[in-house]
Amino acid sequence: MTFRPEELLADQIARLIGGVRHVAVGNASPIPAAAALLARERGKGRPYVSLLGSPKNTFWTDGARELFDCAGQGRIDVFFLSGGQIDGHGNVNLVEIGDHDHPKLRFPGSFGSAYLYYVVPKVILFRTEHSRRTLVPQVDYISAPGASAPNVFRPGGPVALITNRCLFSFADGRFTLRSVHPGHTIDEVMEHTGFDFDKPAHVPETPAPSAETLTLLRQTVAPQLAELYPQFAKQVFGIELKAAQ
């Protein structure tokens, strides 16, 4: 079966989520949201999935703070972060490029990253644009650091980074190339990555999503996604919201 790049990424992220109890997804994260819903379909209703901004896909009754309080209690196992820049130390920048007093570019802002990156055990980084512009040696602004001093309370942090070209794992302050997506090469990954990373002797190709996965994504996940990400659901899956709310 042919598949779209977004479907490969969602399948990979669903595998990274693993057998956990609770996955939360933040703003502007349609691919992680698709992955979380896919994991829930595969697990027959587990993990719990909380999609920020979706009343249908959250159980919160204590307002917008409950996500953060829940994470602080250690009750969120997986979260996702992206960045205008991500560097080789796992630092993410969601704020600006250039000098702080006179930035050249401004992004929306840090959202919950400066907290959730510390307290959620598995944070999966995603950045579809894999280039030297986005994957840099050192970020211009640290919205949230990849690692902290030993005395800083930090049960959480990055475990992986997925892009449109490949999958990296993250441990001990460094990224390691784990697989390269079909149609892409290791040389290309080296050429377009601005930071140093480790590379095992053999780097496999990222496996294509199975026919069963694609069916689940298109028939079951996509309609659920359309509530929160109508544009994405339309572009990737050709799904339109059935009725105006």
Add this chain to the structure above:
Amino acid sequence: MFEIAKSLDEALSVITDGCMLVVPREVSGVPMEATRALIRRGIKNLHLVALPTSSLQADLLIGAGCVETLETSAVSLGEYGPAPRFTAAILNGTIRMKDATCPALHAALQAAEKGVPFMPLRGLIGSDVLKYRDDWKVIDSPFGDNDPIVLLPAIKPDVALFHAAMADRFGNVWIGRTRELSTMAHAAEKTVVTVERMHDGNLLDDPALAAGTLPGFYVDSIALAERGAWPLPLPDQYGADAAHLAEYAKLAATEDGFAQYLGKHVYAKQVA
């Protein structure tokens, strides 16, 4: 003392130039009709606190020159792209930006809600968010052993402003599960609410409704504003107007386009 306002403008009269105004995030009952009224009035120098993020509302207020200081965790139009007037204002240095992280804003308002001077929060240490906030402090936890933790001063806004589905003639406002609206009202000195409709009877008489009700005790003024969150969604009531938001994103990309948008959708009094 609570009153049902004769008009939206009358309800908004407690929001004055230079005041600290707290408003909810893009999906939690953003008072858009009230925001348009404030822009028409020509309000200036707001210290806008968006709990904890914002979209169209902050972008409009900034573009219309109403904001001096913005305190929030992010401003964007979500799927419709960056918030153009916010971005331009930061790059041109025309607003003072206090970058935060979502739970820090929730916690700082909770401090005001509890009447305590500060709230501790995990995370933040080693980030530039903390580095650029002179008003946040790191202490060694008095209950730990070499355990640094950030303290955030309470945020005590002059006014909380939001839109909700319904209120009754006693000033009680049904907010459902959007509990951050309650925190905003508890923290702020005054609270102004716009609602879709008035409820017959007392919301506090029905325990099912009472659990999701902000008591009128905290509310200073209420005005009716049908579809008052438009073009943003109102939880459990109506969705966002996607076509309108896409039009905004396109127009607001330039100053001329933004002026055109204001003329059509803000200064022209009666809109959809």
